[in-house]
Amino acid sequence: xxxxxxxxxxxLGEEEYxxxxxxxxxxxxxxxxxxxPKTPAFVKGVVxxxxxxxxxxxxxxxxxxEETKSTDQTRIIIVRSGELEVGFVVDRANDVTDINTDNIxxxxxxxxxxxxxxxxxxxxxxxxxxxxxxNLSEVLNKNEIVQxxxxxx
Amino acid sequence: MDIDRLDSxxxxxxxxxxxxxxxxxxxxxxxxxxxxETVEHLSRISGDLQNIxxxxxxVPIDSVFNRFPRMVRDLAKNLNKKVDLVIVGADTELDRTxxxxxxxxxxxxxxxxxxxxxxTTDGRLEAGKPETGTIFLRAYHSGNHVFIEVEEDGRGINSxxxxxxxxxxxxxxxxxxxxxxxxxxxxLIFAPGFSTADTISDISGRGVGxxxxxxxxxxxGGNVSxxxxxxxxxxxxxxxxxxxxxxxxxxxxxxxxxxAIPLSSIVETGILSRxxxxxVHGSRxxxxxxxxxxxxxxxxxxxxxxxxxxxxxxxxYLVIRxxxxxxxxxxxxxIGQSEIVLKSMGGYLGQIPAVSGATILGDGQVAxxxxxxxxxx
Numbered sequence: 001x002x003x004x005x006x007x008x009x010x011x012l013g014e015e016e017y018x019x020x021x022x023x024x025x026x027x028x029x030x031x032x033x034x035x036x037p038k039t040p041a042f043v044k045g046v047v048x049x050x051x052x053x054x055x056x057x058x059x060x061x062x063x064x065x066e067e068t069k070s071t072d073q074t075r076i077i078i079v080r081s082g083e084l085e086v087g088f089v090v091d092r093a094n095d096v097t098d099i100n101t102d103n104i105x106x107x108x109x110x111x112x113x114x115x116x117x118x119x120x121x122x123x124x125x126x127x128x129x130x131x132x133x134x135n136l137s138e139v140l141n142k143n144e145i146v147q148x149x150x151x152x153x
Numbered sequence: 154m155d156i157d158r159l160d161s162x163x164x165x166x167x168x169x170x171x172x173x174x175x176x177x178x179x180x181x182x183x184x185x186x187x188x189x190e191t192v193e194h195l196s197r198i199s200g201d202l203q204n205i206x207x208x209x210x211x212v213p214i215d216s217v218f219n220r221f222p223r224m225v226r227d228l229a230k231n232l233n234k235k236v237d238l239v240i241v242g243a244d245t246e247l248d249r250t251x252x253x254x255x256x257x258x259x260x261x262x263x264x265x266x267x268x269x270x271x272x273t274t275d276g277r278l279e280a281g282k283p284e285t286g287t288i289f290l291r292a293y294h295s296g297n298h299v300f301i302e303v304e305e306d307g308r309g310i311n312s313x314x315x316x317x318x319x320x321x322x323x324x325x326x327x328x329x330x331x332x333x334x335x336x337x338x339x340x341l342i343f344a345p346g347f348s349t350a351d352t353i354s355d356i357s358g359r360g361v362g363x364x365x366x367x368x369x370x371x372x373x374g375g376n377v378s379x380x381x382x383x384x385x386x387x388x389x390x391x392x393x394x395x396x397x398x399x400x401x402x403x404x405x406x407x408x409x410x411x412x413a414i415p416l417s418s419i420v421e422t423g424i425l426s427r428x429x430x431x432x433v434h435g436s437r438x439x440x441x442x443x444x445x446x447x448x449x450x451x452x453x454x455x456x457x458x459x460x461x462x463x464x465x466x467x468x469x470y471l472v473i474r475x476x477x478x479x480x481x482x483x484x485x486x487x488i489g490q491s492e493i494v495l496k497s498m499g500g501y502l503g504q505i506p507a508v509s510g511a512t513i514l515g516d517g518q519v520a521x522x523x524x525x526x527x528x529x530x
Contacts, residue, residue, distance in 0.1 A: 034519040035410065036498075037455040038506050046498055046511060046519050051168060053496045053511045053519050084501045140501065 002102030007123070009095035009131060010077060010088075012060050013068065017090075018099065018123055018131035025078040025085060027093050030070055042067075044089060047076070054078060056087035062139060063114045081136045097131075099123045104133060159210055159249075166199075166206055167494045170399065173199050174491060175515040203399075207248075214292045214301070215243035217256050221263060221290065228267050235274055235285040236267060245292035247299050251393055254373055255301070258366040262303045262389050263288065265362065270307035270387055280384065282306065298375075298417070299395060304388035310339045310381035319344065336476075339381050343367040374400070374495075374509075376526075378476065400495065402512070402522065403471065404488035407452050408460030411520045413493055413512055418525035420472040420479070422487060427466060439481050441472060446479040449528045454507055460485045473525045480529055491515075495522070 007018035008027065026049075033045040033056055042061030046053050056076055061067050068091065075093040079086055104121035120133040173196055180192040222238050229236040247255070271277075271286040278284060289304040316330045319341045330338070345364040370377045374394045381387035394400060394417075402413035403422070430448060431438045437448040448470075452460045462468050462483050470481045493512040496519075509524035 032518055034511075034521065036502060036505060036508070036521065037457075039502060043502070046502075046521075048513050048517055048519050051171070051513065053498050053513070055499060055501045085499050086501050 002100045002104075005099050005101060007097055007099055007131065007133075008077065008093060009097055009129075010075070010090040010093035012065070012091055016129060016131050018097075018133050019077065019079060019136070021096065023079050023081065023136055025080050028076045028078065028087070029072075030074045030076060030089075047087060049078060049087075052085075054085050054087050056089060058089045059139075063118060065114070079136060079140075081140050084140055086140060097125050097127075097129075099125055099131065107132070159206075162206055163210065166203055167399070169199055170203070170492065170494055171513055171515065175517075178515045207395075207399075210249050211246035212249045212252050213244050213246050214252065214255075214299075217252055217259065218243045218290060218292075221259070224260070225263060225267065225288065228264065232267060233273065234267065234271055236271060237285055237287045238290060239287060240290045242292040245294060245299060247393065248395065251299075251373055254369065255391075255393070258369050258377075258391070259290075259301070259303070261362050261366050262391075263290070266303055266305045266307065266387070266389075270305045270309075272308050276308070280308075294395070296417070299393045301391040301393070302388055303391075304386065306386040309383040309385050309387055310342065310379070311383060312338045312381075315339060315341055336380065339379050339387075342379065343377065399492055402491060402493045404491050404493075404514070404520065405451075405469075405471075405484040406486040406488055407455060407457045408485060410455075410457060411488065411514065411518070412451075412455070413491075413520050413522045414471070414473075414482075414525060415522070416490060418473050418475075420474050422469070422471045424467050424469050425481075427463075427468060439470075441479065441481060444479070446472070446481055449480050449482045451482050451484055451523070451528070454528065455523075473528065475526050475529050478529050482525075482528060493520075493522070 006021040008021055008024050010017050010019070028047075028049070031047050033047050035045045036043060036055070039045075040061075042058045044056045044058055046055050058067050070089070071091070073092045075090055076087040077090055077093055079088060103124045105124075107116045107119040107122055109116050114132070118135055118138050120135045123131045123133050125131060176192045177196060180189045218240055221240070225236055225238045266288050271288075272280065272282070274284050277286060287306050289302065291300075291302040291304070293300055312335050316333075316338050319325055319338070320327050320330050322344075324341060324344045343363045343366070367377050370391055370393070376392045377389065379387055379389050401416040403416055403419055404411055404413050406412075425439055429439060431440070431445065433445065438445045439448055450462060451457075452462060462485070468483045469486055470483050471487075472479060472481050474480075491514075493514075496511045496513060498511050505521075507524055507527040508521045510522045511519050512522055514520050
């Protein structure tokens with residue numbers, strides 16, 4: 001018997017994704033981002049979130065996908081993973097839905113251009129939508145970023 | 154005084170400061186006399202309140218120093234050495250958050266002095282020194298900083314050994330080492346992985362200690378350095394900000410981006426004509442006072458996309474100083490001095506070269522704080 005998860009739904013292009021609500025601190029509209037030099041390209045910079053400075057990354061860039069132009073639908077999802085707080089720039093984020101962990105299938109090797117290691121699985125919502133569930137700790141994995149920087153150097 | 158309440162008070166003051174700066178900006182934009190006067194009054198009051206709150210957070214360093222006499226006595230006994238610990242300035246006050254953090258580094262420096270600095274009683278007699286070695290532990294205020302010194306009359310640093318070890322450990326090349334002054338070589342003992350202890354005693358010789366001390370002090374916004382004379386002794390100097398979270402900075406522009414540089418590092422500012430830039434062995438330099446100092450292009454260091462100083466006839470610059478090293482840093486424009494609140498950037502980004510933190514400006518935008526020490530090669 002699986003457990004019920006409340007999930008925030010967001011979109012990168014045509015693909016829909018889910019993050020558990022308890023990992024999300026807030027969803028914000030696009031705000032001015034201060035560039036931070038000498039960081040990987042997908043790190044957009046930092047923002048002022050009500051007095052707290054939070055780093056913001058472009059999820060598409062993080063996965064090696066082409067970044068898209070922002071629209072007024074673009075949102076920043078502030079996630080919390082352990083001690084880290086990071087913002088994800090996404091194309092749309094306006095849904096909350098419930099899924100059952102029983103309905104999360106293992107992902108094929110590459111989904112929407114994203115490697116399986118970043119994914120927890122593909123979830124099916126009661127309405128029949130397919131959501132790609134992210135593996136947050138992999139997405140926020142810093143060791144990999146260090147390697148990326150060393151490669152670029 | 155309840156620590157949590159003090160911290161809440163301090164946080165509220167940080168926020169108040171941001172709004173105060175913002176109000177000052179708005180008042181000058183709007184230009185109404187009554188508004189400006191009221192904001193000025195508010196600024197004075199909040200400044201006075203801020204000073205009182207800051208003083209509430211200050212604690213005499215004696216709370217850290219008071220365990221050292223016993224510690225030094227015990228260690229000296231273990232090492233079979235005779236030591237006098239002389240403490241000066243125990244009533245010097247520090248911000249309580251700094252106090253909490255400064256204990257460990259000081260313990261390490263004291264152990265280091267006892268273990269590596271001071272000679273054995275036989276060694277001292279042979280060197281014509283009194284049998285009992287002396288360690289001075291001093292604390293005092295100067296300007297916006299607190300200074301803590303650990304000084305002993307021991308054997309001093311063997312610069313040749315340090316140089317050899319540094320080259321051997323790959324910390325720097327033999328040619329670079331040959332160009333360094335003795336002081337610079339001595340300060341290599343803070344480099345990671347460094348230890349010239351012939352026998353690694355269980356007290357402090359493992360080569361992991363001094364670089365950890367340095368990182369800790371740097372993370373507090375401070376500095377540590379060493380002066381030493383072979384045969385005479387060594388003095389470790391720690392410099393710490395009086396308070397962790399608010400500093401005075403010079404705000405500058407690079408194209409569309411704004412950055413903050415701690416005022417304490419800036420010696421002076423000026424404008425130079427690009428014709429006056431000298432090219433010395435491939436490095437760009439300018440004459441400054443009676444010397445020639447290197448020119449640093451901040452725009453290049455920070456990879457700024459929309460500012461190219463080559464296109465200007467004249468460039469604004471500021472002179473920074475680290476010990477006896479000087480440098481001129483080219484910026485696009487000066488915005489002005491401001492008190493800024495240091496903000497953490499969280500753990501995700503890690504250490505960013507040349508950036509020591511962030512602050513939130515009066516207009517709500519985040520500005521990065523430059524670490525001037527990183528601009529020296």
